Amino acid sequence: MQRRRPVDAIKESILEAKAIIQGRAGIVAKLEKPAAILSLEAILAETDAVMVARGDLGVEMPAEQVPAIQKRIVRACRRLGKPVIVATQMLESMVGAPVPTRAEASDVATAIYDGADAVMLSAESASGKYPVESVAMMDAIVRQTEADPYYGDAIEAGHTPPGVNIPDAIGLAARSVAGLLDLAAMVAYTSSGASALRMARERSGVPIIGMTPRRSTARRLALVWGVNPFLCHDVMSVDEMTEVALKTVTQLGFADPCRAVVIAAGMPFGTPGTTNLLRIAQMN
Numbered sequence: 016m017q018r019r020r021p022v023d024a025i026k027e028s029i030l031e032a033k034a035i036i037q038g039r040a041g042i043v044a045k046l047e048k049p050a051a052i053l054s055l056e057a058i059l060a061e062t063d064a065v066m067v068a069r070g071d072l073g074v075e076m077p078a079e080q081v082p083a084i085q086k087r088i089v090r091a092c093r094r095l096g097k098p099v100i101v102a103t104q105m106l107e108s109m110v111g112a113p114v115p116t117r118a119e120a121s122d123v124a125t126a127i128y129d130g131a132d133a134v135m136l137s138a139e140s141a142s143g144k145y146p147v148e149s150v151a152m153m154d155a156i157v158r159q160t161e162a163d164p165y166y167g168d169a170i171e172a173g174h175t176p177p178g179v180n181i182p183d184a185i186g187l188a189a190r191s192v193a194g195l196l197d198l199a200a201m202v203a204y205t206s207s208g209a210s211a212l213r214m215a216r217e218r219s220g221v222p223i224i225g226m227t228p229r230r231s232t233a234r235r236l237a238l239v240w241g242v243n244p245f246l247c248h249d250v251m252s253v254d255e256m257t258e259v260a261l262k263t264v265t266q267l268g269f270a271d272p273c274r275a276v277v278i279a280a281g282m283p284f285g286t287p288g289t290t291n292l293l294r295i296a297q298m299n
C-alpha cells in the first residue's frame with residue numbers, strides 16, 4: 016500500500032476539523048513543523064488564518080532557519096490576504112523584567128514591517144510578573160512602527176497584485192480612492208468577512224470597518240489588520256446603507272467632516288456573494 020503524502024494527511028486533518036466545527040468557528044493553522052512548511056500553499060488554501068509558532072519551529076529545526084521560515088509564511092499569507100499571527104518569545108525577558116531587551120523590541124517591529132496581522136504574547140502575559148506592562152509595551156512598539164514613514168514603503172515593497180475577481184477588484188478600487196481622497200474610513204458590508212479581508216490585504220492605512228449582521232464574522236474580523244468589526248442589522252437600501260455606515264464611522268471615532276468614506280456592499284442587499292458596489296460618501 017502506498018503511504019499517504021504529508022500534504023494529504025494535513026489536508027485530511029483540516030477537513031476533519033472543518034467537519035466537526037460546521038462553520039461555527041474559523042480554523043487557525045499553527046505551523047510548527049518543517050512538513051507544514053513544505054505544504055504551505057495547500058494548508059493556506061484550507062485555513063482561515065495562520066500562526067507562526069516559533070517555539071515549536073525552534074524545536075523542530077535549527078534556530079537560524081526560523082527567521083526565513085517566518086518571513087516565508089508571512090509573505091505567503093500576505094499574498095493571499097489570510098490573517099497571520101507571529102507568536103512566541105516576542106518580549107520573553109518581560110516574564111521577569113518590566114522592560115524588554117532592545118532586540119525583542121526589534122523582533123516585534125520586524126513582524127509588523129513584514130505585514131503580520133497580529134503579534135502574540137505567551138508567558139509574558141500568561142504567567143509573567145509584568146502582564147500589563149508587556150501588553151502596553153507590545154502596543155507601543157506596534158504603534159511606533161506603523162507611524163514610521165518607512166513602514167508604508169516596507170508594506171508596499173511586499174505587496175503583490177490582487178486576484179482577478181470581484182472582491183479583490185473592490186479592495187483595489189477602495190485603495191485607489193484612498194490614494195486620491197483623504198478618507199476617514201473604508202466600510203465593508205460583509206456577511207462572510209471576505210470583503211473586509213480584501214480591503215485589509217491592500218493595507219491602505221485607512222481604518223476599515225467590517226459591518227456585518229453575523230456575530231461570528233465580527234469575532235473573526237477582530238484578528239485582521241486594520242479592521243474594526245461592527246455588528247449591524249440588515250440594511251435595505253443604498254440610502255440606509257450610507258446612513259448606517261456614516262453613523263458607525265462617527266460612533267467609532269473616525270469621523271472628520273472634511274473627509275470622505277468609501278463603502279463596499281452588494282445588491283441585492285442581504286444576499287451573500289454579491290459584493291458589487293463601491294460608494295463614496297462625504298462625512299457631514
Ligand SMILES: Nc1ncnc2c1ncn2[C@@H]1O[C@H](COP(=O)(O)OP(=O)(O)O)[C@@H](O)[C@H]1O
Pocket residue numbers: 204205206207208209210211226227228247248249250251280281282283284285286287288289290
Ligand atoms: N448589514 C447588512 N445589511 C444588508 N446586507 C448586508 C449587510 N451586511 C452584508 N450584507 C450583504 O452581504 C453581501 C456581502 O456578502 P458577500 O458578497 O458574500 O461578501 P463577503 O464575502 O464579504 O461576505 C452583500 O450583498 C451585502 O450587501
Ligand SMILES: C=C(OP(=O)(O)O)C(=O)O
Pocket residue numbers: 047067068069070071072102103
Ligand atoms: C505558540 C506556540 O506553541 P505553544 O502554545 O505550544 O507554545 C509555539 O510553539 O510557538
